[in-house]
Amino acid sequence: MQYSDIDKRKQAFVFELDDVIYPExxxxxxxxxxxxxxxxxxxxxxxxxxxxxxxxxxxxxxxxxxxxxxxxxxxxxxxxxxxxxxxxxxVKLPLKLLIYQRILEMLQEIVVDRKKIFIVTNGNPAQQLNKIKQTEWHGLEGYLTCYFADEIKPKPATNVIELLLTEHGLQRRDIVMIGNAGADNLCAEACGVDYIYANELITSNK
Structure with missing residues (x-):
């Protein structure tokens, strides 16, 4: 799967962080x-x-x-x-965290299309923020909106997605969730939103 295969009507992309944006x-x-x-x-x-x-x-x-x-x-x-x-x-890492190449390309295409990018991540908020800060975003930082699900209720609970939809005036049909854990898939199902298994993007061939 590639970005071009995704429904063009989607307005926002919701990514988990670990093993989706970069290898944990x-x-x-x-x-x-x-x-x-x-x-x-x-x-x-x-x-x-x-x-x-x-x-x-x-x-x-x-x-x-x-x-x-x-x-x-x-x-x-x-x-x-x-x-x-x-x-x-x-931790202050010796080396920056590198985004999966296919995911980086997808993020860049989303920005070019002027659509929204969200990071919605489970896990300790302090740790997840530390990871985000030490990722090499290639200038994409300004296009990210981050939610730390544990500050509300961890996925698969839908609370954080419901909040995101409300705060950004989005409908369920507008978004697609991208994850690699069962919690992400279950959350998407419970929310009634489309879901993509990140490995389908990470390992895709052009």
Whole structure:
């Protein structure tokens, strides 16, 4: 699927952030590297080994257990949990987050068509804002309107979409939601709006 395949009557595009605009691992893996470097400095732990452990824990589908894995493997102090979660929220990344190329092209086409772009994201608002600030938007920043669903009620609850429609004078038929999680699809279904699975865009061929 490409932008040209989408109904021309759509006036607004609602994107999730993680694994839709950019690969979430690009943020998390940099956090893991920095935390491992911190442990190397404080506890003389091999940073490369610690980083690999965290990455492999994530790849095994255990993202929520990354700190536990490091704690168990290296017997680090529980006090470092605060450091790890603070870093997840506030990290200053060594490298900017890069948008998927197909999504970037789509965003640029939406702007050229003078249609609206919304980021409506689940997750800790402070962390999600930090990700947005450290993404390389290629000048698109001024065209984004962001909503942090957890400030209202996380998707699949429809509250944030209902608010968006009201605040911007849009009808359900005007928007399309683009996501990669079950919560996004369920939210779109409950709202009665069209939905696109982001992978259909990310992996599309021209």
């Amino acid at each position: 691992k690009d943020y998390l893996f940099q956090v893991y590297y920095l935390f491992a470097s911190f442990l190397e400095y404080t506890d003389l732990i091999d940073a490369k080994v610690a980083t690999n452990l965290m990455v492999n824990t994530y790849l095994a589908g255990e993202k929520e257990n990354v700190f536990e894995a490091v704690k168990a493997q290296f017997n680090i102090d529980e006090k470092y949990r605060v450091n790890f979660y603070h870093l997840l929220l506030t």
